[in-house]
Amino acid sequence: xxxxxxxxxxxxxxxxxxxxxxxxxxxxxxxxxxxxxxxxxxxxxxxxxxxxxxxxxxxxxxxxxxxxxxxxxxxxxxxxxxxxxxxxxxxxxxxxxxxxxxxxxxxxxxxxxxxxxxxxxxxxxxxxxxxxx
Amino acid sequence: xxxxxxxxxxxxxxxxxxxxxxxxxxxxxxxxxxxxxxxxxxxxxxxxxxxxxxxxxxxxxxxxxxxxxxxxxxxxxxxxxxxxxxxxxxxxx
Numbered sequence: 001x002x003x004x005x006x007x008x009x010x011x012x013x014x015x016x017x018x019x020x021x022x023x024x025x026x027x028x029x030x031x032x033x034x035x036x037x038x039x040x041x042x043x044x045x046x047x048x049x050x051x052x053x054x055x056x057x058x059x060x061x062x063x064x065x066x067x068x069x070x071x072x073x074x075x076x077x078x079x080x081x082x083x084x085x086x087x088x089x090x091x092x093x094x095x096x097x098x099x100x101x102x103x104x105x106x107x108x109x110x111x112x113x114x115x116x117x118x119x120x121x122x123x124x125x126x127x128x129x130x131x132x133x
Numbered sequence: 134x135x136x137x138x139x140x141x142x143x144x145x146x147x148x149x150x151x152x153x154x155x156x157x158x159x160x161x162x163x164x165x166x167x168x169x170x171x172x173x174x175x176x177x178x179x180x181x182x183x184x185x186x187x188x189x190x191x192x193x194x195x196x197x198x199x200x201x202x203x204x205x206x207x208x209x210x211x212x213x214x215x216x217x218x219x220x221x222x223x224x225x226x
Contacts, residue, residue, distance in 0.1 A: 013135030017142030020187065024146035024153075027180055031153035034176055035160050040168055047176040050153070050183070058146075058183050062198070065139075065190050077186070080202055084179065087209040091175060094216035099168040101220055 012068040016061045023057025026050055040099055044092055051088040055081055143191040150184040171215045178208035 026049050033046030059077040066074040103111045117125070154177055161173030182201045189197030 008135045008139070010135050010138070013138040016190065017138050020142050020146040020190065021149075023183065024149040024187070027183055028149040028153045028156075031156040031176060031180065034172070035156050040166065043169065044172060047157075047172060047179070050176065051179055054183060055179070058186050062186050062190055066195065069193065077198060080182070080186070080198075080205055083202075083205055083209075084182075087205075091209065091212040091216060092172075094213060094220070095168055095171060098216050098219040099166075102166075102168070 008065075008068055012064060016065045019057045019061035019064065023054045023059075023061065026057065027054035030054065041096070044096055044099075048088060048092065051084055055084050139190075143187060146187050147184060147191070150180050150187060154180045154184070167219055171212060171219070174215075175208065175212045178204060178211075182208070 030047045030049030030051075033049070034043055037043045037046060059081040062077045063075050066077075100111055104114060157173050157176040157180060161170050161177060164170040164173055182204045185197045185201040185204065189195065189201075
């Protein structure tokens with residue numbers, strides 16, 4: 001049964017507080033870096049601080065809190081952790097490729113040119129033929 | 134004793150996450166290009182999800198966890214759709 005937070009042992013409260021503060025502090029640092037870094041390709045790195053250990057710390061705090069307060073093992077928060085850990089690189093790689101494509105199409109910034117690959121390499125990577133666009 | 138520790142930690146964490154959301158929305162409104170705005174939206178919803186989980190720790194209810202899970206899934210789909218639009222929209226032009 002659910003106890004109130006006052007009945008929780010002090011070591012559990014300290015562990016929950018520590019992981020909560022680590023997670024939210026990393027999320028805040030990631031947001032500040034996201035605001036302050038100068039270019040887009042540097043900026044895309046900052047929020048991953050919040051999506052790796054920011055999520056991890058807060059999910060650990062939630063797991064410890066509900067496990068101790070309900071007296072049984074609660075670990076369903078790991079679902080969110082795994083899901084965000086898997087999906088964040090996908091979204092950021094898609095966004096970085098879209099941004100690279102836009103910068104190349106407009107010719108601004110100093111982004112690297114499109115690599116000049118051979119036909120077998122293009123077929124292996126699934127890229128389209130540059131002559132056909 | 135432990136109630137005081139938990140209350141102060143949860144309050145501080147909520148304050149920091151709210152500040153992170155405010156900063157992300159500043160970048161979302163000010164961002165020089167569309168990709169900055171999309172990453173601002175991504176950071177905003179992830180911080181909102183963390184804020185909901187923190188809220189669940191503060192109140193001791195499990196219902197906030199489910200809201201956070203739904204938010205994470207819908208946010209991922211939205212960000213991927215926006216990134217694909219950014220890529221395809223210019224290819225078609």
